[in-house]
Amino acid sequence: MRKQIAAANWKMNLTYQLGEKLLNDILEAEIAISDNQQVIFAVPFPYLIMAKSTVAHEKGYDIAAQNCSDKKNGAYTGEVSVEMLQSVGIKYIIIGHSERREYFFETNKTLADKVNICLENDITPIFCCGEALSVREKNGQNDYVQKQLEESLFHLDQDKIINVVIAYEPIWAIGTGKTASTQQAQEMHQYLRSVLANKYGHEIADQISILYGGSVKANNASELFSCPDVDGGLVGGASLVAQDFIQIIKALKQ
Numbered sequence: 001m002r003k004q005i006a007a008a009n010w011k012m013n014l015t016y017q018l019g020e021k022l023l024n025d026i027l028e029a030e031i032a033i034s035d036n037q038q039v040i041f042a043v044p045f046p047y048l049i050m051a052k053s054t055v056a057h058e059k060g061y062d063i064a065a066q067n068c069s070d071k072k073n074g075a076y077t078g079e080v081s082v083e084m085l086q087s088v089g090i091k092y093i094i095i096g097h098s099e100r101r102e103y104f105f106e107t108n109k110t111l112a113d114k115v116n117i118c119l120e121n122d123i124t125p126i127f128c129c130g131e132a133l134s135v136r137e138k139n140g141q142n143d144y145v146q147k148q149l150e151e152s153l154f155h156l157d158q159d160k161i162i163n164v165v166i167a168y169e170p171i172w173a174i175g176t177g178k179t180a181s182t183q184q185a186q187e188m189h190q191y192l193r194s195v196l197a198n199k200y201g202h203e204i205a206d207q208i209s210i211l212y213g214g215s216v217k218a219n220n221a222s223e224l225f226s227c228p229d230v231d232g233g234l235v236g237g238a239s240l241v242a243q244d245f246i247q248i249i250k251a252l253k254q
C-alpha cells in the first residue's frame with residue numbers, strides 16, 4: 001500500500017531559531033503517525049542536521065533537502081551534492097520544483113540527472129511536475145505533465161521508479177491561494193497514475209505516492225487528501241504555521 005505523505009516545503013523562509021521552534025511545536029502535538037503515513041520537512045541546507053536530529057526519535061517523521069546538484073562532485077562552487085546530503089543522513093530530496101525550473105532554468109534533462117544521482121545514493125526524489133496557467137487554459141495539462149515524466153523519469157527501470165515520489169503542483173495554484181478543485185486534483189492524479197501504469201503496469205503505478213501541491217491549507221486538506229489518487233500534499237505557506245501543518249498531517253488518509 002502506498003504511503004500517505006505530508007511534506008512541508010519551507011522554501012527560503014524562517015531563521016534557524018524559528019525553524020527549530022516550528023519543528024518542536026509540531027512534534028509537541030504528538031500526532032499519531034500510522035505505518036502507512038510519513039511526515040517530511042524540506043528545510044534549507046543549513047538547518048538539515050539540526051532538523052534531522054530533532055526528529056531522530058520520532059516515528060514517521062523525516063527530513064528532506066529542497067534541491068541538490070546535478071553533478072556528483074568537483075569544482076562547482078556553492079553547489080551541494082547528493083553524496084554530501086546522504087552523508088548527513090538525508091533520505092529525501094525535492095527535485096524539479098517549479099520555482100527551480102522557472103528561476104534557475106532547470107530542464108527535464110537536468111532533472112533526470114538529479115533523479116539518477118539520488119537513486120544511486122538510496123535517496124527518494126520527490127519529483128515535482130505541473131503546468132502553468134497558460135497551458136491549462138489551452139487544456140494542454142495532460143500532455144505537459146506526461147512529457148515531464150517521460151523526459152525525467154521514464155528511463156528508470158521498475159525497481160527504480162518504485163522509489164520515486166511524485167508531486168503534482170499546478171503552478172497557477174502555488175502561493176496564489178487558488179487551489180485546484182478536488183475534481184481537478186483527482187483528474188490529474190488519476191491521469192498521472194494512468195501514464196505510470198501504461199509504462200510500468202498497474203501494480204507498480206498503484207504503489208507510487210502522488211502528492212498534491214498548490215495552496216493546500218488546514219481547511220482544504222481533508223477534502224483534497226480524500227481523493228483516491230491523492231496521497232497527501234507538498235505544502236508551502238501553510239507548513240510555516242505549526243497549527244496549520246498539524247491539521248494538514250491529521251488530514252492524511254490512514
Ligand SMILES: O=C[C@H](O)COP(=O)(O)O
Pocket residue numbers: 009097169173174175176177213214215216234235236237238
Ligand atoms: O512546495 C510547495 C508548493 O509550491 C505549494 O506552495 P503553497 O502551499 O505555498 O501554494
